[in-house]
Amino acid sequence: MAALSSPQNRTLISSATLSRRKGRIVYRIVLTVVLVVFTLVFIGPLYWMVTGGLKSASEVVANPPSYFPKHPKPGTYHTAWTQLKLARLLFNTLYYAFGALLFQLVFDVAAAYAVSKLRPVFGNVILAGMLATLMIPSAVLIVPQYVTVLDLPLLHFNLIGTPWAIWLPTVANGFNIFLLKRFFDSIPNDLMHAASIDGAGPLRTLWSIILPMSRPILGVVSIFAVVNVWKDFLWPMLVEPDPDKQPINLGINSLSQGVPENVIIAALAISAVPTLLIFLLFQRNIMSGLTAGSLKG
């Protein structure tokens, strides 16, 4: 019945209640209130940030605050860009994010493919060990991880200050392995057999059969890989102490001392642009990825 009246599943309040006069009025009121409140609460601060970057140094700290910049000064954005070296910081962030993405895609996809389709002896034990890391609170591991990066076991490399310190630890991501493995499991094994009868090795099968079918999940993993690097704070603060090598999230915080408020706010607005753009472009994939890992109630 619900399917007939609308594609949406039936919820708390029935369509019949809503179509009554009183129901319609209440619904209109609730909808309007929600739209106004949500727009104010979630867009309001962003509006304040963008316009704050256009205000002068004195207007930004004026009491009472002004809702519109009196004499918009786009020059503040330029000052923020040069003074806080935002181009450098943005480049660093991109470099870390896409490096991490590359390593995660190559290593995590290969590992998930191995445990899902090639199924070597002890594969399940290794998988269990990878998934078990999801239970360990990450803050607990910060100290030993730092020591490990300081002096890599066996090889004795010091990774501090190098991008490797950010790239490699992101591969050890149990959640990625979990998502990828579950997706690969849903691809029928018959396709694998058919490929191997045609003489394709495991690498060829992965490349020509599994990967093209896995685009949705690869998209989800990629977005999360990029966003996680973009949002990380404590770890890059520890392993990239040089302000010139820091990602933007951290660099703004370390470089913001002694800089006028309006310049910082302009810098914040600039730093928000890339991830917000990623989100608006890929919001469908992000939303589906968010629920891909959760359980059905």
Next chain:
Amino acid sequence: MAATTVPENTTKRHAGRPAGPDRRGERRGLSRKVSANLQAYGFLVGAVICFLAFSWYPMVREFIMSFQDKKRGVTSWVGMKNLDRVYHDPFFWTAWKNTAEYTGYALVIGFALPFFVAIILNELRHAQAYLRILVYLPVMLPPVAGGLLFKYFYDPDYGLFDHILKTLHLPTSQWLDSSHTAMISVVIAATWMSMGSATLIYLAALQNIPGELYEAADLDGAGLWSKIWHVTIPQTRMVLSLMLLMQIVATMQEFTNVFVLAGGNGPENSTMTVVYMIYQYGFRYNNLGSAAALGLFLLLVLVVFSGVYTRLSRTSEQDG
């Protein structure tokens, strides 16, 4: 190492079979199996090395470091000294109290609010996509940008929040500058920044509830609240309890928000969390052994907590 055990496995499986003319074929199959396994391990090796270096080995090392001290490049075993030192730190209990306070506030605000918002969004027939994007927008903001922005809003001299309160003739607040309100101010900012992901997860769970259940409740004459209580909550219980656990574990590890918003310890150490204290020990006082020891306390508390929690939720599921 693992590869060498492969022949054993295969021979065991065929142990009962008499040796006969097909033995050669079997050996060929066996070597093919070994090479297939080797190939599979080849695919695994990159990830396994990363897990070993950055996850499995650090876990072991966390324990080892807690009982070690490093002075002038010489590492020595010191037994319980590190654990003893952190335990008797004058701020040990302050940090735990603040962490519990943060988690408590985060549950009252950060756990209930997204569920409430998700229920409302699920009822609306219009603008769903727009509202969903709105709620998730702050999640995509770099946390430092969100944090510094809120710090600006909280300012008692020129901040927007006190201005709004004043216009509405409500009492203003010192927000981050007072030890009484610093922690709740951090939680409010953190909730704004992160509630989007929880909301969307709840929304997905709500949309999976079969509509017939609500129709049946309607026929029984159930009101709005009793429908929420008897249908919505039981139907989303799995997600709710999982998210509750995840949120408690996550909020007990709070660092970034108190660091950016309150400069770490906050006025009169009112926002000093356990993880901030770990950071101070390890990277301010350069005492990694004590930092690891404090981490061990945190691990212990979280493990005991999750254990008890899973136990409780399992028994309550059996009862219900």
